[in-house]
Amino acid sequence: MSPATAPTIHFIGAIDQGTTSTRFIIFNQKGEIVAQHQIEFEQIYPQPGWHEHNPDELVSSVEECIDGAVAQFEKQGHSKAQIKAVGITNQRETTVVWDKNTGNALYNAIVWTDTRTQDLVRRLKQRLGASELTSRCGLPLSTYPSVSKLLWMLENVKAVKEAYDNGTLAFGTVDTWLTFKLNGGTTKNVYVSDPSNASRTMFMNLEKLEYDNELIDWFRLDRNKIKLAKIVRSSDKTAYGSLANTCLQGTKIMGCLGDQSAALVGQKGFTPGRAKNTYGTGCFLLYNVGDKPVYSTHGLMSTVAFDFGPGKCMYALEGSIAVGGSSVKFLVNNFGFIENSTKLSALAETVEDNGGVTFVTAFSGLFAPYWIDDARGTIFGITAYTQRGHIARATLEATCFQTKAILDSMGKDSGKDLEELAVDGGMCNSDLVMQTQSDLIGIPVNRPAMRETTALGAAIAAGFAAGVWSSFEELQEVNLEGSTFFKPQITVEAASKRFERWEKAVQMSKGWAN
Numbered sequence: 213m214s215p216a217t218a219p220t221i222h223f224i225g226a227i228d229q230g231t232t233s234t235r236f237i238i239f240n241q242k243g244e245i246v247a248q249h250q251i252e253f254e255q256i257y258p259q260p261g262w263h264e265h266n267p268d269e270l271v272s273s274v275e276e277c278i279d280g281a282v283a284q285f286e287k288q289g290h291s292k293a294q295i296k297a298v299g300i301t302n303q304r305e306t307t308v309v310w311d312k313n314t315g316n317a318l319y320n321a322i323v324w325t326d327t328r329t330q331d332l333v334r335r336l337k338q339r340l341g342a343s344e345l346t347s348r349c350g351l352p353l354s355t356y357p358s359v360s361k362l363l364w365m366l367e368n369v370k371a372v373k374e375a376y377d378n379g380t381l382a383f384g385t386v387d388t389w390l391t392f393k394l395n396g397g398t399t400k401n402v403y404v405s406d407p408s409n410a411s412r413t414m415f416m417n418l419e420k421l422e423y424d425n426e427l428i429d430w431f432r433l434d435r436n437k438i439k440l441a442k443i444v445r446s447s448d449k450t451a452y453g454s455l456a457n458t459c460l461q462g463t464k465i466m467g468c469l470g471d472q473s474a475a476l477v478g479q480k481g482f483t484p485g486r487a488k489n490t491y492g493t494g495c496f497l498l499y500n501v502g503d504k505p506v507y508s509t510h511g512l513m514s515t516v517a518f519d520f521g522p523g524k525c526m527y528a529l530e531g532s533i534a535v536g537g538s539s540v541k542f543l544v545n546n547f548g549f550i551e552n553s554t555k556l557s558a559l560a561e562t563v564e565d566n567g568g569v570t571f572v573t574a575f576s577g578l579f580a581p582y583w584i585d586d587a588r589g590t591i592f593g594i595t596a597y598t599q600r601g602h603i604a605r606a607t608l609e610a611t612c613f614q615t616k617a618i619l620d621s622m623g624k625d626s627g628k629d630l631e632e633l634a635v636d637g638g639m640c641n642s643d644l645v646m647q648t649q650s651d652l653i654g655i656p657v658n659r660p661a662m663r664e665t666t667a668l669g670a671a672i673a674a675g676f677a678a679g680v681w682s683s684f685e686e687l688q689e690v691n692l693e694g695s696t697f698f699k700p701q702i703t704v705e706a707a708s709k710r711f712e713r714w715e716k717a718v719q720m721s722k723g724w725a726n
Protein backbone atom coordinates (compact mmCIF):
# COMPACT_ATOMS: atom_id res chain seq x y z
CA MET A 213 0.00 0.00 0.00
CA SER A 214 1.41 3.42 -0.85
CA PRO A 215 1.67 5.95 1.99
CA ALA A 216 -1.10 7.97 0.34
CA THR A 217 -3.59 5.08 0.53
CA ALA A 218 -2.47 3.57 3.88
CA PRO A 219 -5.09 3.99 6.61
CA THR A 220 -4.20 6.68 9.16
CA ILE A 221 -3.07 5.25 12.47
CA HIS A 222 -4.71 6.95 15.40
CA PHE A 223 -3.43 7.27 18.93
CA ILE A 224 -5.07 8.28 22.17
CA GLY A 225 -3.40 9.99 25.13
CA ALA A 226 -4.26 9.27 28.75
CA ILE A 227 -3.54 11.50 31.72
CA ASP A 228 -3.39 9.33 34.87
CA GLN A 229 -3.22 11.59 37.89
CA GLY A 230 -2.85 9.15 40.84
CA THR A 231 -2.18 9.64 44.54
CA THR A 232 1.58 9.36 44.36
CA SER A 233 2.43 9.93 40.73
CA THR A 234 1.22 11.37 37.45
CA ARG A 235 1.60 9.66 34.09
CA PHE A 236 0.82 10.47 30.50
CA ILE A 237 0.58 7.41 28.28
CA ILE A 238 -0.01 7.28 24.54
CA PHE A 239 -1.84 4.16 23.31
CA ASN A 240 -2.33 2.90 19.77
CA GLN A 241 -5.60 1.51 18.39
CA LYS A 242 -4.72 -1.96 19.71
CA GLY A 243 -4.50 -0.57 23.25
CA GLU A 244 -0.71 -0.95 23.30
CA ILE A 245 1.59 1.58 24.96
CA VAL A 246 3.60 3.60 22.48
CA ALA A 247 5.14 6.26 24.74
CA GLN A 248 4.87 7.28 28.37
CA HIS A 249 6.24 9.65 30.96
CA GLN A 250 5.72 9.47 34.72
CA ILE A 251 6.70 11.67 37.66
CA GLU A 252 6.18 11.50 41.40
CA PHE A 253 5.11 14.65 43.22
CA GLU A 254 5.26 15.86 46.80
CA GLN A 255 3.17 14.21 49.49
CA ILE A 256 2.47 16.75 52.23
CA TYR A 257 1.78 15.43 55.75
CA PRO A 258 1.44 18.57 57.95
CA GLN A 259 0.17 16.69 61.02
CA PRO A 260 -0.59 13.08 61.97
CA GLY A 261 -3.54 11.94 59.87
CA TRP A 262 -3.35 14.91 57.48
CA HIS A 263 -2.46 14.39 53.83
CA GLU A 264 -2.33 17.15 51.21
CA HIS A 265 -1.21 17.84 47.64
CA ASN A 266 -0.26 21.14 46.09
CA PRO A 267 -3.04 21.68 43.47
CA ASP A 268 -0.70 23.62 41.16
CA GLU A 269 1.83 20.80 41.28
CA LEU A 270 -0.87 18.35 40.18
CA VAL A 271 -1.43 20.50 37.08
CA SER A 272 2.25 21.10 36.33
CA SER A 273 3.01 17.39 36.75
CA VAL A 274 0.36 16.60 34.11
CA GLU A 275 1.78 19.18 31.71
CA GLU A 276 5.32 17.94 32.22
CA CYS A 277 4.25 14.34 31.58
CA ILE A 278 2.41 15.30 28.38
CA ASP A 279 5.47 17.07 27.00
CA GLY A 280 7.75 14.21 28.06
CA ALA A 281 5.67 11.45 26.48
CA VAL A 282 4.99 13.38 23.27
CA ALA A 283 8.72 14.03 22.82
CA GLN A 284 9.31 10.25 22.95
CA PHE A 285 6.38 9.66 20.60
CA GLU A 286 7.78 12.07 18.04
CA LYS A 287 11.23 10.51 18.30
CA GLN A 288 9.62 7.30 17.05
CA GLY A 289 8.59 9.15 13.91
CA HIS A 290 4.96 9.79 14.79
CA SER A 291 3.24 13.13 14.51
CA LYS A 292 1.33 14.64 17.43
CA ALA A 293 -1.55 15.34 15.05
CA GLN A 294 -2.18 11.56 15.14
CA ILE A 295 -3.23 11.86 18.80
CA LYS A 296 -6.98 12.04 18.26
CA ALA A 297 -7.99 12.87 21.81
CA VAL A 298 -6.96 12.76 25.43
CA GLY A 299 -8.69 11.06 28.38
CA ILE A 300 -8.29 11.93 32.05
CA THR A 301 -8.30 9.55 34.98
CA ASN A 302 -7.61 10.66 38.52
CA GLN A 303 -7.41 9.93 42.21
CA ARG A 304 -10.98 10.28 43.50
CA GLU A 305 -12.49 12.18 46.50
CA THR A 306 -9.41 14.40 46.84
CA THR A 307 -10.86 17.89 47.17
CA VAL A 308 -9.73 21.16 45.64
CA VAL A 309 -11.25 24.59 46.25
CA TRP A 310 -10.48 27.72 44.28
CA ASP A 311 -11.71 31.22 43.64
CA LYS A 312 -13.78 31.24 40.50
CA ASN A 313 -12.75 34.84 39.68
CA THR A 314 -9.00 34.35 39.93
CA GLY A 315 -8.84 30.62 39.19
CA ASN A 316 -6.36 30.26 42.07
CA ALA A 317 -6.51 27.47 44.63
CA LEU A 318 -7.48 28.62 48.13
CA TYR A 319 -5.92 25.75 50.07
CA ASN A 320 -3.93 22.61 49.42
CA ALA A 321 -5.92 19.69 48.04
CA ILE A 322 -7.08 17.48 50.91
CA VAL A 323 -6.31 13.93 49.85
CA TRP A 324 -8.83 11.07 50.09
CA THR A 325 -6.75 9.33 52.80
CA ASP A 326 -6.85 12.34 55.16
CA THR A 327 -8.51 11.73 58.54
CA ARG A 328 -8.62 15.27 59.96
CA THR A 329 -12.41 15.25 59.55
CA GLN A 330 -12.95 12.41 61.99
CA ASP A 331 -14.59 14.58 64.68
CA LEU A 332 -16.60 16.52 62.11
CA VAL A 333 -17.93 13.25 60.70
CA ARG A 334 -18.88 12.04 64.17
CA ARG A 335 -20.89 15.23 64.67
CA LEU A 336 -22.61 14.74 61.32
CA LYS A 337 -23.53 11.19 62.28
CA GLN A 338 -25.59 12.56 65.18
CA ARG A 339 -27.76 14.58 62.80
CA LEU A 340 -31.25 13.35 62.01
CA GLY A 341 -31.32 11.53 58.68
CA ALA A 342 -27.62 10.57 58.69
CA SER A 343 -28.43 6.90 58.25
CA GLU A 344 -30.43 7.61 55.08
CA LEU A 345 -27.65 9.25 53.10
CA THR A 346 -26.12 6.04 51.78
CA SER A 347 -29.32 4.96 50.08
CA ARG A 348 -29.28 8.18 48.02
CA CYS A 349 -25.58 8.56 47.17
CA GLY A 350 -24.10 5.09 47.73
CA LEU A 351 -21.36 6.17 50.13
CA PRO A 352 -21.18 5.84 53.91
CA LEU A 353 -20.69 8.98 55.97
CA SER A 354 -16.96 8.83 56.73
CA THR A 355 -13.75 10.81 56.37
CA TYR A 356 -13.41 9.38 52.83
CA PRO A 357 -15.87 11.28 50.54
CA SER A 358 -15.16 14.85 49.42
CA VAL A 359 -17.98 16.50 51.35
CA SER A 360 -16.34 16.16 54.77
CA LYS A 361 -13.15 17.75 53.41
CA LEU A 362 -15.11 20.69 51.98
CA LEU A 363 -16.98 21.21 55.26
CA TRP A 364 -13.69 21.12 57.18
CA MET A 365 -12.22 23.83 54.95
CA LEU A 366 -15.32 25.98 55.41
CA GLU A 367 -14.97 25.66 59.19
CA ASN A 368 -11.20 26.10 59.36
CA VAL A 369 -9.83 28.08 56.41
CA LYS A 370 -10.72 31.77 56.44
CA ALA A 371 -10.14 32.32 52.70
CA VAL A 372 -12.48 29.43 51.87
CA LYS A 373 -15.24 30.69 54.13
CA GLU A 374 -14.89 34.21 52.71
CA ALA A 375 -15.11 32.94 49.14
CA TYR A 376 -18.23 30.97 50.11
CA ASP A 377 -19.84 34.02 51.71
CA ASN A 378 -18.99 36.12 48.65
CA GLY A 379 -20.29 33.46 46.26
CA THR A 380 -16.89 33.01 44.56
CA LEU A 381 -16.05 29.54 45.89
CA ALA A 382 -15.43 26.79 43.33
CA PHE A 383 -15.26 23.20 44.53
CA GLY A 384 -14.08 20.20 42.59
CA THR A 385 -12.63 16.74 42.62
CA VAL A 386 -9.27 16.39 40.85
CA ASP A 387 -10.86 15.78 37.41
CA THR A 388 -12.71 19.09 37.63
CA TRP A 389 -9.64 21.01 38.81
CA LEU A 390 -7.49 19.51 36.05
CA THR A 391 -9.99 20.13 33.24
CA PHE A 392 -10.52 23.69 34.50
CA LYS A 393 -6.78 24.42 34.55
CA LEU A 394 -5.81 22.43 31.44
CA ASN A 395 -8.43 24.37 29.47
CA GLY A 396 -6.79 27.63 30.52
CA GLY A 397 -8.65 28.37 33.80
CA THR A 398 -10.72 31.55 33.82
CA THR A 399 -10.26 32.15 30.10
CA LYS A 400 -12.56 29.20 29.32
CA ASN A 401 -14.19 28.45 32.69
CA VAL A 402 -14.75 24.74 32.01
CA TYR A 403 -16.41 23.15 35.07
CA VAL A 404 -17.19 19.49 34.45
CA SER A 405 -17.08 16.11 36.17
CA ASP A 406 -18.17 12.65 35.14
CA PRO A 407 -20.54 10.49 37.26
CA SER A 408 -17.77 8.15 38.45
CA ASN A 409 -16.06 11.15 40.07
CA ALA A 410 -19.16 13.10 41.07
CA SER A 411 -20.52 9.99 42.82
CA ARG A 412 -17.60 10.29 45.29
CA THR A 413 -18.64 13.69 46.66
CA MET A 414 -21.86 12.60 48.47
CA PHE A 415 -23.71 15.32 46.54
CA MET A 416 -24.85 13.15 43.63
CA ASN A 417 -28.03 11.13 43.50
CA LEU A 418 -26.81 7.72 42.39
CA GLU A 419 -29.87 6.80 40.36
CA LYS A 420 -30.47 10.16 38.68
CA LEU A 421 -26.77 10.97 38.09
CA GLU A 422 -27.57 14.55 39.12
CA TYR A 423 -26.80 16.65 42.16
CA ASP A 424 -29.36 15.98 44.86
CA ASN A 425 -30.50 19.23 46.48
CA GLU A 426 -31.76 17.36 49.53
CA LEU A 427 -28.29 15.94 50.12
CA ILE A 428 -26.70 19.37 49.71
CA ASP A 429 -29.28 20.87 52.09
CA TRP A 430 -28.65 18.09 54.61
CA PHE A 431 -25.01 19.15 54.77
CA ARG A 432 -26.31 22.73 55.36
CA LEU A 433 -24.61 24.06 52.27
CA ASP A 434 -26.08 26.76 50.06
CA ARG A 435 -25.80 25.55 46.48
CA ASN A 436 -26.01 29.13 45.19
CA LYS A 437 -22.80 29.98 46.98
CA ILE A 438 -20.67 27.17 45.51
CA LYS A 439 -19.70 26.66 41.92
CA LEU A 440 -20.17 22.95 41.26
CA ALA A 441 -19.06 21.11 38.14
CA LYS A 442 -21.67 20.12 35.57
CA ILE A 443 -22.05 16.32 35.54
CA VAL A 444 -21.53 15.01 32.01
CA ARG A 445 -20.90 11.56 30.50
CA SER A 446 -17.54 9.86 31.03
CA SER A 447 -17.07 9.85 27.27
CA ASP A 448 -18.00 13.11 25.53
CA LYS A 449 -16.78 14.83 22.37
CA THR A 450 -17.10 18.45 23.50
CA ALA A 451 -17.90 18.86 27.21
CA TYR A 452 -14.33 18.54 28.49
CA GLY A 453 -12.86 21.18 26.19
CA SER A 454 -9.28 21.05 24.95
CA LEU A 455 -5.71 21.49 26.13
CA ALA A 456 -4.67 25.14 26.33
CA ASN A 457 -0.98 24.55 27.02
CA THR A 458 1.72 21.94 26.41
CA CYS A 459 2.84 20.67 23.03
CA LEU A 460 -0.65 19.14 22.59
CA GLN A 461 -2.34 22.56 22.65
CA GLY A 462 -5.72 22.31 20.92
CA THR A 463 -6.10 18.53 21.38
CA LYS A 464 -9.55 17.70 22.72
CA ILE A 465 -10.17 16.04 26.07
CA MET A 466 -12.93 13.51 25.36
CA GLY A 467 -12.95 11.14 28.32
CA CYS A 468 -12.92 11.28 32.09
CA LEU A 469 -13.14 8.53 34.72
CA GLY A 470 -12.20 8.18 38.39
CA ASP A 471 -9.12 5.96 38.48
CA GLN A 472 -10.84 2.89 39.89
CA SER A 473 -13.57 3.10 37.27
CA ALA A 474 -10.93 3.55 34.61
CA ALA A 475 -9.16 0.39 35.77
CA LEU A 476 -12.45 -1.54 35.51
CA VAL A 477 -12.87 -0.25 31.94
CA GLY A 478 -9.21 -0.97 31.15
CA GLN A 479 -9.75 -4.54 32.38
CA LYS A 480 -12.76 -4.71 30.06
CA GLY A 481 -15.16 -4.99 32.98
CA PHE A 482 -18.01 -3.76 30.76
CA THR A 483 -20.57 -6.38 31.70
CA PRO A 484 -22.24 -7.41 34.98
CA GLY A 485 -20.25 -9.97 36.97
CA ARG A 486 -16.82 -8.63 35.90
CA ALA A 487 -14.51 -7.40 38.67
CA LYS A 488 -11.03 -6.04 39.17
CA ASN A 489 -8.79 -5.20 42.10
CA THR A 490 -6.26 -2.36 41.78
CA TYR A 491 -3.29 -2.40 44.17
CA GLY A 492 -2.12 1.23 43.95
CA THR A 493 -1.61 3.61 46.88
CA GLY A 494 -4.85 2.20 48.23
CA CYS A 495 -6.52 -0.93 46.93
CA PHE A 496 -9.95 -0.95 45.33
CA LEU A 497 -12.12 -3.83 44.22
CA LEU A 498 -14.93 -2.92 41.80
CA TYR A 499 -17.58 -5.40 40.74
CA ASN A 500 -19.86 -4.48 37.82
CA VAL A 501 -23.47 -4.95 38.98
CA GLY A 502 -25.24 -3.75 35.82
CA ASP A 503 -27.33 -0.75 34.89
CA LYS A 504 -28.99 -0.30 38.32
CA PRO A 505 -27.19 0.38 41.57
CA VAL A 506 -27.00 -2.41 44.16
CA TYR A 507 -26.84 -1.25 47.77
CA SER A 508 -24.60 -3.22 50.07
CA THR A 509 -25.64 -4.55 53.43
CA HIS A 510 -22.11 -5.81 54.14
CA GLY A 511 -19.90 -2.72 54.27
CA LEU A 512 -19.36 -2.03 50.58
CA MET A 513 -20.14 1.12 48.61
CA SER A 514 -22.34 1.63 45.58
CA THR A 515 -20.83 3.74 42.89
CA VAL A 516 -21.02 4.61 39.21
CA ALA A 517 -18.67 2.41 37.21
CA PHE A 518 -18.85 4.48 34.01
CA ASP A 519 -21.33 6.37 31.87
CA PHE A 520 -20.73 5.96 28.15
CA GLY A 521 -24.29 6.95 27.23
CA PRO A 522 -27.62 5.08 26.90
CA GLY A 523 -27.27 1.34 27.50
CA LYS A 524 -23.63 1.83 28.42
CA CYS A 525 -23.97 3.24 31.93
CA MET A 526 -22.99 0.73 34.61
CA TYR A 527 -22.85 0.68 38.38
CA ALA A 528 -20.43 -1.13 40.66
CA LEU A 529 -20.18 -2.45 44.17
CA GLU A 530 -16.89 -1.23 45.57
CA GLY A 531 -14.61 -2.37 48.36
CA SER A 532 -12.07 0.33 49.21
CA ILE A 533 -8.90 -0.34 51.21
CA ALA A 534 -7.25 2.90 52.36
CA VAL A 535 -3.72 1.53 52.61
CA GLY A 536 -2.33 -0.71 49.88
CA GLY A 537 1.00 0.15 48.24
CA SER A 538 1.34 3.10 50.63
CA SER A 539 2.23 0.58 53.35
CA VAL A 540 5.17 -0.47 51.18
CA LYS A 541 6.18 3.18 50.65
CA PHE A 542 5.90 3.65 54.41
CA LEU A 543 8.54 0.97 55.04
CA VAL A 544 10.75 2.53 52.36
CA ASN A 545 10.38 6.22 53.25
CA ASN A 546 9.80 6.22 57.01
CA PHE A 547 11.91 3.27 58.14
CA GLY A 548 14.42 2.84 55.32
CA PHE A 549 13.71 -0.90 55.42
CA ILE A 550 14.61 -1.16 51.76
CA GLU A 551 15.76 1.12 48.99
CA ASN A 552 12.55 1.09 46.96
CA SER A 553 9.15 -0.63 46.76
CA THR A 554 10.24 -3.29 44.27
CA LYS A 555 12.64 -4.74 46.86
CA LEU A 556 10.08 -5.46 49.58
CA SER A 557 9.05 -8.86 48.23
CA ALA A 558 12.67 -10.03 48.24
CA LEU A 559 12.97 -8.98 51.89
CA ALA A 560 9.70 -10.77 52.68
CA GLU A 561 11.05 -13.88 50.96
CA THR A 562 14.03 -14.05 53.31
CA VAL A 563 11.60 -15.70 55.78
CA GLU A 564 9.23 -18.60 55.24
CA ASP A 565 6.12 -17.02 56.71
CA ASN A 566 5.05 -14.04 58.80
CA GLY A 567 6.47 -15.65 61.96
CA GLY A 568 3.24 -14.92 63.84
CA VAL A 569 3.24 -11.20 62.98
CA THR A 570 0.07 -9.46 61.77
CA PHE A 571 0.16 -5.81 60.68
CA VAL A 572 -3.17 -4.00 60.59
CA THR A 573 -2.18 -1.10 58.35
CA ALA A 574 -4.99 1.17 59.57
CA PHE A 575 -3.12 4.44 59.00
CA SER A 576 -6.39 6.15 58.01
CA GLY A 577 -8.64 3.96 60.11
CA LEU A 578 -10.03 0.92 58.30
CA PHE A 579 -12.25 1.33 55.26
CA ALA A 580 -14.27 -1.49 53.67
CA PRO A 581 -15.77 -3.67 54.81
CA TYR A 582 -15.00 -2.69 58.42
CA TRP A 583 -15.37 1.14 58.51
CA ILE A 584 -13.55 1.53 61.83
CA ASP A 585 -12.48 5.18 61.96
CA ASP A 586 -10.72 4.97 65.32
CA ALA A 587 -8.38 2.09 64.43
CA ARG A 588 -4.75 2.99 63.77
CA GLY A 589 -1.83 1.01 62.39
CA THR A 590 -0.98 -1.79 64.82
CA ILE A 591 1.55 -4.61 64.65
CA PHE A 592 0.66 -7.74 66.60
CA GLY A 593 2.70 -10.79 67.56
CA ILE A 594 6.22 -9.35 67.81
CA THR A 595 8.64 -11.57 69.74
CA ALA A 596 12.42 -11.77 70.08
CA TYR A 597 12.25 -14.05 67.02
CA THR A 598 10.82 -11.32 64.72
CA GLN A 599 13.03 -10.21 61.83
CA ARG A 600 12.59 -7.40 59.31
CA GLY A 601 11.47 -10.03 56.79
CA HIS A 602 8.49 -10.93 59.00
CA ILE A 603 7.38 -7.29 59.17
CA ALA A 604 7.80 -7.02 55.37
CA ARG A 605 5.66 -10.12 54.85
CA ALA A 606 2.98 -8.98 57.32
CA THR A 607 2.85 -5.61 55.51
CA LEU A 608 2.25 -7.21 52.12
CA GLU A 609 -0.29 -9.64 53.58
CA ALA A 610 -2.43 -6.86 55.11
CA THR A 611 -3.82 -5.77 51.73
CA CYS A 612 -4.49 -9.41 50.78
CA PHE A 613 -6.44 -10.06 53.99
CA GLN A 614 -8.58 -6.96 53.48
CA THR A 615 -9.25 -8.01 49.89
CA LYS A 616 -10.41 -11.39 51.20
CA ALA A 617 -12.79 -9.63 53.64
CA ILE A 618 -14.16 -7.50 50.77
CA LEU A 619 -14.69 -10.51 48.51
CA ASP A 620 -16.59 -12.27 51.29
CA SER A 621 -18.87 -9.21 51.58
CA MET A 622 -19.29 -9.05 47.82
CA GLY A 623 -20.30 -12.70 47.74
CA LYS A 624 -22.95 -12.02 50.40
CA ASP A 625 -24.28 -8.89 48.66
CA SER A 626 -24.35 -10.32 45.14
CA GLY A 627 -25.21 -13.92 46.02
CA LYS A 628 -22.41 -15.03 43.68
CA ASP A 629 -18.80 -15.95 44.23
CA LEU A 630 -16.19 -14.61 41.87
CA GLU A 631 -14.42 -17.21 39.72
CA GLU A 632 -11.27 -15.24 39.05
CA LEU A 633 -9.83 -11.91 40.19
CA ALA A 634 -8.34 -9.54 37.59
CA VAL A 635 -5.63 -7.36 39.13
CA ASP A 636 -3.49 -4.32 38.34
CA GLY A 637 -1.71 -1.41 40.10
CA GLY A 638 1.87 -1.05 41.33
CA MET A 639 1.73 -3.60 44.14
CA CYS A 640 0.52 -6.36 41.81
CA ASN A 641 4.07 -6.43 40.39
CA SER A 642 4.96 -8.51 43.44
CA ASP A 643 4.55 -12.23 42.69
CA LEU A 644 4.53 -12.88 46.42
CA VAL A 645 1.56 -10.55 46.94
CA MET A 646 -0.34 -12.15 44.07
CA GLN A 647 0.34 -15.71 45.26
CA THR A 648 -0.66 -14.79 48.81
CA GLN A 649 -3.82 -13.21 47.42
CA SER A 650 -4.79 -16.31 45.48
CA ASP A 651 -4.04 -18.53 48.49
CA LEU A 652 -6.27 -16.46 50.76
CA ILE A 653 -9.25 -16.08 48.44
CA GLY A 654 -9.05 -19.59 46.96
CA ILE A 655 -9.52 -18.51 43.31
CA PRO A 656 -7.06 -17.71 40.51
CA VAL A 657 -5.63 -14.23 40.26
CA ASN A 658 -5.17 -13.00 36.68
CA ARG A 659 -2.44 -10.39 36.16
CA PRO A 660 -2.27 -8.88 32.65
CA ALA A 661 1.04 -8.31 30.91
CA MET A 662 0.28 -4.63 30.39
CA ARG A 663 -0.55 -3.26 33.87
CA GLU A 664 -1.39 0.34 32.94
CA THR A 665 -5.06 -0.54 32.83
CA THR A 666 -6.13 2.65 34.61
CA ALA A 667 -4.64 4.80 31.86
CA LEU A 668 -6.01 2.40 29.24
CA GLY A 669 -9.51 2.93 30.69
CA ALA A 670 -9.19 6.70 30.29
CA ALA A 671 -7.94 6.20 26.74
CA ILE A 672 -10.94 3.95 26.00
CA ALA A 673 -13.35 6.61 27.36
CA ALA A 674 -11.76 9.24 25.09
CA GLY A 675 -11.37 6.81 22.18
CA PHE A 676 -15.09 6.01 22.20
CA ALA A 677 -16.00 9.68 21.87
CA ALA A 678 -13.33 10.22 19.22
CA GLY A 679 -14.61 7.29 17.15
CA VAL A 680 -11.40 5.23 17.49
CA TRP A 681 -13.50 2.43 19.01
CA SER A 682 -17.25 2.06 18.69
CA SER A 683 -18.21 -1.09 20.64
CA PHE A 684 -17.10 -2.95 23.73
CA GLU A 685 -16.77 -6.10 21.61
CA GLU A 686 -13.94 -4.72 19.53
CA LEU A 687 -11.93 -4.14 22.72
CA GLN A 688 -12.16 -7.72 23.98
CA GLU A 689 -8.87 -8.75 22.36
CA VAL A 690 -6.94 -5.87 23.94
CA ASN A 691 -4.26 -6.88 26.47
CA LEU A 692 -5.14 -10.59 26.45
CA GLU A 693 -1.72 -12.02 25.68
CA GLY A 694 0.90 -12.77 28.28
CA SER A 695 -1.29 -12.78 31.42
CA THR A 696 0.04 -14.55 34.49
CA PHE A 697 -2.29 -16.73 36.54
CA PHE A 698 -1.65 -17.34 40.24
CA LYS A 699 -3.56 -20.37 41.52
CA PRO A 700 -4.26 -21.24 45.17
CA GLN A 701 -1.53 -23.40 46.68
CA ILE A 702 -2.87 -23.90 50.19
CA THR A 703 -5.98 -25.61 51.53
CA VAL A 704 -9.19 -23.76 52.34
CA GLU A 705 -8.66 -24.72 56.00
CA ALA A 706 -5.16 -23.23 56.10
CA ALA A 707 -6.43 -20.04 54.47
CA SER A 708 -9.29 -19.76 57.00
CA LYS A 709 -6.91 -20.18 59.89
CA ARG A 710 -4.72 -17.34 58.66
CA PHE A 711 -7.77 -15.15 58.06
CA GLU A 712 -9.08 -15.78 61.59
CA ARG A 713 -5.83 -14.36 63.03
CA TRP A 714 -6.27 -11.29 60.84
CA GLU A 715 -9.88 -10.76 61.94
CA LYS A 716 -8.80 -11.04 65.56
CA ALA A 717 -6.12 -8.39 64.98
CA VAL A 718 -8.68 -6.08 63.34
CA GLN A 719 -10.92 -6.29 66.39
CA MET A 720 -7.94 -5.54 68.65
CA SER A 721 -6.87 -2.47 66.64
CA LYS A 722 -10.16 -0.66 67.35
CA GLY A 723 -10.46 2.42 69.54
CA TRP A 724 -6.87 3.67 69.49
CA ALA A 725 -7.70 7.10 68.00
CA ASN A 726 -10.46 7.80 70.48
Ligand SMILES: Nc1ncnc2c1ncn2[C@@H]1O[C@H](COP(=O)(O)OP(=O)(O)O)[C@@H](O)[C@H]1O
Binds near residue numbers: 231539555557
Ligand atom coordinates in the same frame (compact mmCIF):
# COMPACT_ATOMS: atom_id res chain seq x y z
N1 LIG B 1 7.11 -4.54 43.27
C1 LIG B 1 6.33 -3.94 44.16
N2 LIG B 1 5.99 -4.58 45.30
C2 LIG B 1 5.18 -3.99 46.20
N3 LIG B 1 4.64 -2.76 46.05
C3 LIG B 1 4.94 -2.09 44.94
C4 LIG B 1 5.79 -2.63 43.94
N4 LIG B 1 5.89 -1.71 42.94
C5 LIG B 1 5.13 -0.65 43.31
N5 LIG B 1 4.56 -0.87 44.51
C6 LIG B 1 3.65 0.03 45.24
O1 LIG B 1 2.62 0.43 44.35
C7 LIG B 1 2.23 1.79 44.61
C8 LIG B 1 2.20 2.57 43.32
O2 LIG B 1 1.26 1.98 42.48
P1 LIG B 1 0.45 2.88 41.43
O3 LIG B 1 -0.50 1.95 40.77
O4 LIG B 1 1.41 3.61 40.61
O5 LIG B 1 -0.27 3.86 42.45
P2 LIG B 1 -1.06 5.26 42.35
O6 LIG B 1 -1.85 5.22 41.06
O7 LIG B 1 -1.92 5.25 43.56
O8 LIG B 1 -0.07 6.39 42.40
C9 LIG B 1 3.25 2.37 45.57
O9 LIG B 1 2.61 2.59 46.81
C10 LIG B 1 4.34 1.32 45.67
O10 LIG B 1 4.81 1.21 46.99
Ligand SMILES: O=P(O)(O)OC[C@H](O)CO
Binds near residue numbers: 490
Ligand atom coordinates in the same frame (compact mmCIF):
# COMPACT_ATOMS: atom_id res chain seq x y z
O1 LIG C 1 -4.28 6.57 43.64
P1 LIG C 1 -4.93 5.27 43.84
O2 LIG C 1 -4.73 4.36 42.67
O3 LIG C 1 -4.61 4.59 45.11
O4 LIG C 1 -6.51 5.54 43.86
C1 LIG C 1 -7.07 6.47 44.73
C2 LIG C 1 -8.57 6.29 44.75
O5 LIG C 1 -9.20 6.80 43.63
C3 LIG C 1 -9.17 6.88 45.99
O6 LIG C 1 -10.53 6.57 46.07
